[in-house]
Amino acid sequence: MAIPILIIGKSGTGKSTSLRNFKKDDVGIINVIGKPLPFQNDLKTVHTDNYRQIENILLKSETDSIVIDDAGYLLTNYFMKGHRSKEDVFGFYDDLADEFWKLINIITNKMSKEKLVYIIMHEETNDIGEVKPKTIGKLLNEKVCIEGMCTIALRTARVNGEYKFLTQSNGLDICKSPMGMFESETIDNDLKMVDDTIRKYYKFDKKKGSKE
Numbered sequence: 772m773a774i775p776i777l778i779i780g781k782s783g784t785g786k787s788t789s790l791r792n793f794k795k796d797d798v799g800i801i802n803v804i805g806k807p808l809p810f811q812n813d814l815k816t817v818h819t820d821n822y823r824q825i826e827n828i829l830l831k832s833e834t835d836s837i838v839i840d841d842a843g844y845l846l847t848n849y850f851m852k853g854h855r856s857k858e859d860v861f862g863f864y865d866d867l868a869d870e871f872w873k874l875i876n877i878i879t880n881k882m883s884k885e886k887l888v889y890i891i892m893h894e895e896t897n898d899i900g901e902v903k904p905k906t907i908g909k910l911l912n913e914k915v916c917i918e919g920m921c922t923i924a925l926r927t928a929r930v931n932g933e934y935k936f937l938t939q940s941n942g943l944d945i946c947k948s949p950m951g952m953f954e955s956e957t958i959d960n961d962l963k964m965v966d967d968t969i970r971k972y973y974k975f976d977k978k979k980g981s982k983e
Contacts, residue, residue: 773829773882775875776969777918778962779894779904779945780927785934785960786891787840789927790814792963799834801825803841803848820848822870826877829888835975836887836966843892846871846907868910875920885975887966890917894926894944902926902944918945923952923969927960934960 780786790798791810798814805818817828822845829837839845849867878888895905904917911917918924926937926946938948939956952972958965969975 772880772884773878773886773888774923774969774973775878775921776887776889776965777904777921777924777945778889778891778927779902779924781894784927784929786927788934789936789960789962789965790838790840792961793836793966797834797963797966798836798838799828799832801828801837801839803839803844806841808840820845822874825874829877829882832886835885835970836889838889838891838962840891841893842890843905845874846911850907864908864910867908868915871906871911871917872915872920875917879920885970885973887969889962890921892917900943904945918947923948925965930957936960936965 778786778789787806788809790800790808791812793814795813795815800808800814800816802808802816802818803820808814808816815834817824819825819828825839825845846867849870853863875890882888893905894902896902903912906912906917924945924947926944928935928937935957936959937944937946937956938953938958940946949972952968
């Protein structure tokens with residue numbers, strides 16, 4: 772199975788910029804809202820918010836790593852395109868959550884072995900100070916729990932004026948990573964380095980993942 776990796780953070784804290792050290796043959800990028808990456812690059816990018824197209828890209832991707840950038844806008848766009856035309860409001864919210872849940876399940880159950888898929892989302896803070904992925908509706912938060920479907924969840928932040936990834940929870944956020952994977956709770960904001968570290972930890976072949 773492939774591994775979904777959740778990346779959350781506030782706008783401007785380096786989520787997309789963390790891709791800067793990937794080479795074009797290392798990663799494929801699904802750009803949900805079509806926003807240009809904040810650095811010069813020749814990376815392979817596809818602009819779509821269509822779940823069926825995204826699933827097809829994931830299943831046929833030849834790159835070892837795939838990034839779904841601004842994945843939270845899959846929820847936002849689905850909501851904005853359909854909420855006024857639906858008489859069954861509860862059914863609409865169920866469908867919205869179902870599509871995102873199915874996407875993560877395709878990653879874990881149907882993709883080729885040794886693939887890494889980075890799901891990049893904005894964060895939000897609830898009334899008691901807990902920091903989680905920004906979603907729409909209660910179903911994904913209360914019943915599904917997106918971070919619970921991922922073994923690795925990193926958070927972008929500025930620490931002492933530098934852009935970093937946080938690898939372990941502070942008690943209020945959802946950061947987590949397997950024991951011994953990263954050397955510290957704060958690491959450089961470099962997703963290529965993270966990618967290499969994860970592959971080394973799981974003893975993945977550096978070449979393209981084998982088919983199941």
